[in-house]
Amino acid sequence: MTSFFFINNSKLMFFTLMMFSIMITISSNSWISCWMGLELNTFSFLPFIFKKKNFLSSETSIKYFLIQSISSVNLLFIISLINWKMMNKNFFLPLLFLNVIICLLFKLGSAPFHFWMINLIESFDWLSMFIFFSIQKIPPIILISFYLNIKFLYLIIILNCLFGSLGGLNQLSIRKILSYSSIFNFSWMFSAIIISEMMFLFFMFIYSLISMNLFMFFNFINLTFLSQLHNIKNNKLFIILILINMLSLGGLPPFLGFIPEWLISIYFIQMKSYIILFIVIMSLINLYYYMQLFFPLIFLNKLQSKWNTNINFNLFFLSYISTTGLLFLNIFFFI
Template sequence: MNSNKMFFIFILFFSTMISISSNSWFGCWIGLEINLMSFIPLISKSNNLLASEAALKYFLTQSIASINFLFYIIMKMILFKNFEINNMISMMINSSMLMKMGAAPFHFWFPNIVEGLSWFNNFILMTWQKITPMILLSYYFNKNLLIFSILLNIIIGAIGGLNQTSLRKMMAFSSINNLGWMISSIMVSENLWFFYLFMYSFLISIMCFLFYMMNSYFINQLFIMNMKPMIKISLLVNFLSLGGLPPFIGFFPKWIIINFLMMNNFYLMTFIFIMMSLIMLFFYIRIIYSSFMMNYFKMKWFKFNFKNNLFTILNFFSIFSIMGIILSTMFFF
């Protein structure tokens, strides 16, 4: 971590605080712009050509969304009284926020950009960069547009990841799917959204950390690696938790969201959520297939291990994932 990178990460965090604590739309827009300008140097720092391309694509999409956002908040100031216009403006502000966070149907830039980033930048893009647009979305949302977007997110996230071999693209489609859950949680309450985001960030951080330590970017690399059984079990547990299987902690926020959807008579939507979660589990299991088979072709010359302190942290997180049901019953009581 050099001072340059530390500075931009600090500005990145600070800009989110500006946006979410601002009392005017214009202040929110300024925060978003600072956020964009601090994230681009983080992406394009490496000498990789893909990273430079990703930085340019990210800049273009975010600036288009920002211009739209600015245009519609100015229109809102001028034409505030007219209800029909107001309804249209809410749709437009929502769509610019959806574009900023990479939600469907404005998701096309997201997997392409993810492919050019390092695991650390991916982690920031999939978690922290979602906070500002989500909170701005909760201030002024158009229910019909959001329900349409939720369904698209859930379906595209599940089906898009099926034919991928790149781990980064798989995680990108997983992120799009989880955005669907997050948007539905923010329609219920901000606390539930915060809880879901916290759980998702926790699980994604473990995944990105594991893949970064193993220097893995494609599925076939996981089959070649001669990993210790404990590392494999850790990978298995955390992926199943991310998929939302019941004994693990990742199931708990999804359970609450499904509960709220059922209470509000969104039966078809709940059915789609659950069916698409099965597809998500299918491609998570493709990633951790080598973890299931403890005895498979190993390259004897390729030994892989973590430093002891990192391994201890990883085991602790995995135990936290397994204790999901115990922790969730404690929360309920």
């Protein structure tokens, strides 16, 4: 079993380059420099997918590069059209900006352009999945916020709710279940970016923290399919920690994942927008297949009576943060 945080010198260099590309993308004042930042981000992520002497990872790297290249070529072509139309003051600019958003959604793997992501995610390791589900999402969504088409984003939010909640019901692979969960969380991310960029970054921070903890658990016990949950012979504390992180990722109160969803819901309720009602209803379906993961851990397993002390301290500490999320929020408000 490899460590979740194992990064050699070359990958550390590419990770630094990835952070640098994100700063270039979100701080640029032209679409061309934003495109350059996105391309640099794509190339810096490829070494995390590719592994030597592994044909499946090589094939995945090529597929990922081709998909990102197709969307990047389309994005560059539309950006060129936008610059030309601006010079001629053409009235088709809103349609061109809408196509920019579609290209960015394709790069993200958001519904209804998510099928390529579901096919490739099986060959990702847990560290690559964490980077892809958290850090890689920030630049395209920030670019989408530069030209907010609220009605179109409402449509994308509804599609992500439908595909993300219903798509994970019949899955047996844990990676695919978490992928559909990520698609559903696009609805919360786009809702957050409608409010403000700070709300989006706050949501991404909480989502990344919980996802990192959960992926560390799955990497620690080397899980791939739901059927493997029956073979776990760890202690009660370990199972409770997995349960806590699942419920926190699902946004169930009083866990940490509920806080950003609660703040987003308050805003949309004040704005009298009924789309938040649809998101909350579909999140119940999303929560169901989270709970489906730990049903075998609770009801179908013979638990040991003694606690095993080999649990990583980082896993325990991050799970404690997921448990006491509302406590931290109350302290923040009182301060």
